[in-house]
Amino acid sequence: MTNAIPITIRWMLRQDMPDVLAIENQSFQFPWMEEDFLRCSRQMSCIGLVAEHDGQIVGFVIYELHKTRLRILNCAVAAGVRRQGVGTQMVTKLAGKLSVARRTRVTLEVCETNLIAQVFLRSLGFRAVRIRRDFYEETSEAAYVMQYRLAAPAVGTALTESQPSSQQS
């Protein structure tokens, strides 16, 4: 990606909540409430990261640690800085935490009508692997489970900063 803006990625802190909620509210029809974020932050297995550009929070990702995978629970980029590589850099950071010996996959549920997220994830090597009907409380839409799988070392390469879409799964 040629137009990627530089970001730093760090742990999400309690004081980031107003900025995170602002991004959440501009990103989803049925946004998480503050309590949803706080519930996650109280769980040992749940991790929140924020992306900063020029000292401003421009994106975040919340994920859960499972035995063999990372599961993204929520991820969004501020509307004003989309299409500038922020989402790519955040998800690439997560993929960089995978290892053949332990967690080999990143998964997340994406609403069937969220085509932009699907295109975004596909560009990173994710593939839809399952359909979950009745996944959402608020709508009757289904969710697609999208998965990125770390390639076996002998046959492929992992998602990297420079070549995010070479994954075969």
Ligand SMILES: CC(C)(COP(=O)(O)OP(=O)(O)OC[C@H]1O[C@@H](n2cnc3c(N)ncnc32)[C@H](O)[C@@H]1OP(=O)(O)O)[C@@H](O)C(=O)NCCC(=O)NCCS
């Ligand atoms: C999905 C989302 C996180 C993508 O973040 P982003 O920082 O804009 O994504 P990137 O700039 O890294 O885009 C990487 C690639 O994804 C694809 N993509 C991203 N947004 C796209 C769009 N609006 N239309 C078509 N393709 C798109 C493109 O292939 C893009 O590469 P390119 O710009 O070189 O063509 C962002 O649009 C968002 O926050 N959406 C609302 C929240 C949401 O749907 N969250 C679910 C997250 S999976």
